Amino acid sequence: MSTLAQVRALSNVRSTLGIRMTDRPGWRQLSELLGLGPWPPIDLEMDFDQYVLACVLSRALEEIDAGEATATEATGLSQVELRDILNCSFPAPTIHAFRLVDVSDTEPGLEEELLRGLLLAHARAGDLASVRFAKIIARRALRHGHLWRELGLFDRVELNRLLATHFPTLAAGNTDNMRWKKYLYRKLCEAEGFSLCTAPACQECKDLESCFAPEEGESVPLGVD
Known part of the structure; x- marks a missing residue:
C-alpha cells in the first residue's frame, strides 16, 4: 500500500x-x-x-x-x-x-539540545528515522500541551509505541507509567546529577497527579501509557 x-x-x-x-x-x-x-x-x-x-x-x-x-x-x-x-x-x-x-x-536552544541528546543516546543504531524523530520530539516537547497532542497523535498509546519503537531502552525505563514529558525531564535531571523533585517518593508527593494522572482526552487501556 x-x-x-x-x-x-x-x-x-x-x-x-x-x-x-x-x-x-x-x-x-x-x-x-x-x-x-x-x-x-x-x-x-x-x-x-x-x-x-x-x-x-x-x-x-x-x-x-x-x-x-x-x-x-x-x-x-x-x-x-x-x-x-x-x-x-x-x-x-x-x-x-x-x-x-x-x-x-x-538552531536548537540548550534545553532542546539536552532533550535531543537524551533521545539520541537511546535511538536505534544507524536508523535515520530515529534521528529525525529525536529532533521532532525534542522540539515538540517544548510546547505547553501534552506531548502526544503536540505531536498530533490521538492518544498516549501511539506515543508509547513511537518511543518504544525508536528509543527502546529509554521507553523501557518508564516502568511506573509516568507522563512522557515528565519522564524525559526527570531523565535529564538524573543525567545532570540533581532532581527538581524534593519528595522522598512519588507516593508521598503532593503533586503526584501532575506526573501520573490521566490526561484529558486520552484513550489509554489500563496499565498502558
Whole structure:
C-alpha cells in the first residue's frame, strides 16, 4: 500500500473509533493536499512511522497557518530533512503548503539540545528515522500541551509505541507509567546529577497527579501509557 493510501486508511480507522480527524484544521488541510476521493480499504500493515510523520506535519500546518511558526520551527527538522521527507513520502503539492522556500533552519536552544541528546543516546543504531524523530520530539516537547497532542497523535498509546519503537531502552525505563514529558525531564535531571523533585517518593508527593494522572482526552487501556 502506498504512503498516500496508508494515511487515508489511518484516517478511516480513526473515524471508526469515534475520532474525527477532519475536525483538526491541519489534518483536514493535509488530507486535501493528499487528494480527494473515497478512502481505500484498510490495510492493517500500514507503516506507523509514516502515519506519525503525517500527524506531526498536520500540527505543523496548523502553526504555519496561524503564523505561529515556520515548518522548520514547528518540527525541529532542517529544510533539507523536511524536503526529503515530503519528496519521498507525500505527493508534490504537499511541499508547497509548507513554504520551504521561505524558511531557514533554526538552531536548537540548550534545553532542546539536552532533550535531543537524551533521545539520541537511546535511538536505534544507524536508523535515520530515529534521528529525525529525536529532533521532532525534542522540539515538540517544548510546547505547553501534552506531548502526544503536540505531536498530533490521538492518544498516549501511539506515543508509547513511537518511543518504544525508536528509543527502546529509554521507553523501557518508564516502568511506573509516568507522563512522557515528565519522564524525559526527570531523565535529564538524573543525567545532570540533581532532581527538581524534593519528595522522598512519588507516593508521598503532593503533586503526584501532575506526573501520573490521566490526561484529558486520552484513550489509554489500563496499565498502558
